[in-house]
Amino acid sequence: MNPRKNKPVIGISIGDINGIGVETTLKALSDNRIQKLITPVIYGHGKVLTFYRKQLELEEFNFxxxxxIDEVHxxxxxxxNVSEESxxxxxxxxxxxAGKLALAALDFAIKDLKDGKLDGLVTAPLNKNNINxxxxxxxxxxEYLTEAFGIQESLMFLVAEDIRVGLVTGHVPLKKVAENITKENIKKKLDIMLKSLQEDFGIGKPRIAVLGLNPHAGEDGLLGEEEENIIKPLIKEYKEKGQLVFGPYSSDGFFGMMHQKKFDGVLAMYHDQGLIPFKSLAxxxxxxxxxGLPIVRTSPDHGTxxxxxxxxxxxxxxxxxxxxxxxxxxxxxxDWESEED
Incomplete structure (x- = not known):
């Protein structure tokens, strides 16, 4: 998208209207400082916003x-309104x-993203049970956005002030994790993380910690072979290219000693290995x-x-x-050039 003088237009898909997403969205947008930075567009339904505005007694919040999107102010x-139904x-x-409306809001926002009329998307939490x-x-x-934009590979990247955790495997059953821990899969995620840290977070030479799959990072093969046969040789390849990639580290000791503060990113092997410490800390x-997407998409890290x-x-x-x-x-x-007030 070409640079403009207007503020970035950021869509917010409403998520599950019976969860906390609408409440947190209205509360966040009530902060005038945010409205000075961006132009927010909520994809959902005006009736829902009116309901929560009244319930939360946000008299000064207006939409x-x-x-x-062509009428954006x-x-x-x-x-x-993404649905004619009330x-x-x-x-x-x-x-x-609620599930039907959540999916309609997401699809509506995706269309505007593809048309280049949004500069980013924030997705409020939804419920997979009622959306499927x-x-x-x-x-x-x-996964839904990765497929929608025709991308072969993306990275679930959980970020906060002093911790960034990416996942090699995301929403995969635990019994299938080990078979997905391959040199090719780790390399794909590691490359996306390196590029994202440089382009999305402005870090010139990122330092990345790679976690092991097994307890105690395999303990030299005693507790598993993935570290010796897959992870260590791959890390060596990156080091030989001059990349600051280290590991594999045992997850419990790594986060227990707060070593994530020494790195710009941490690559975990599976969902709970990365998300449990992340959500505990941030x-x-x-x-x-x-x-890894051509568009910017973020979301709060909680559910409905x-x-x-x-x-x-x-x-x-x-x-x-x-x-x-x-x-x-x-x-x-x-994509944007600063606008002088």
Missing amino acids: MQIRN HKKVNAI PEVIPGVETHE SPEKRFVGHT FETGVNFTA AYNIAGKKIADEGSMRAAILQAYDIIKNRG
Whole structure:
């Protein structure tokens, strides 16, 4: 996208309207500092926004209903109805209607991204149970967006102020993880991480830690062979090319000693190995970023949280961080030139 003088236009897909996504979105966008940086466009339904605005008593929060992205107003919070049906909001309850609207919002935003009318997308959390159907299988935002943009490989990259964790395998059953830990798969993810740290985060010579698959990183083959046969030789190849790639490290000791602070990125072998320490250390400010896509997509690192939906206690920190992270990555990719006030 060519540089412009207007603020970046960032879409927000509404997610599950009965979870905490709408609440955290409205709370985050109530911060005028964010509205000075970006032009937000919420893909969902005006009735839903009105419901939560009233419930949260956000009298000063206003949004502008527009029919499509071409009507976007750069000094307002914009909202697009992605369905002609008037949705029913039932906080904390899983409904088919909410899943249908969540997928419609995501698809609507994807179309505008493909048309070059959005500069980034923040996805509010949705529920895979009510979004899946025989016609459309939905494993997760990362996989869905990767397929939508025709990309062979992307990276689920969890980022916060002093920790960035990427995954070799994402939404894969644990019993299938080991068979997916191949030299080719690790290399693909490592290359995406290196490029993303340089282009998306502005780090010239990234330092990356690679975790082992087995307990104690295999303990020299005693507890598994993947480290000796696959991971160590690959790390050696990267070092010989002058890349600052180190490991393999035992996950428990690595995070227990807070060694992630010494690196710009950490490559974990599987979902829980990376996400448990990440969410333990950065749950309220963590961001899920899909690296390797031609577009910028971020998301808060929490789910729908039905148990607190509608109780007005959801913390918007992760949603705010996701919006700001999208803004920073857009700037780092060089699509925008600064505008003097």
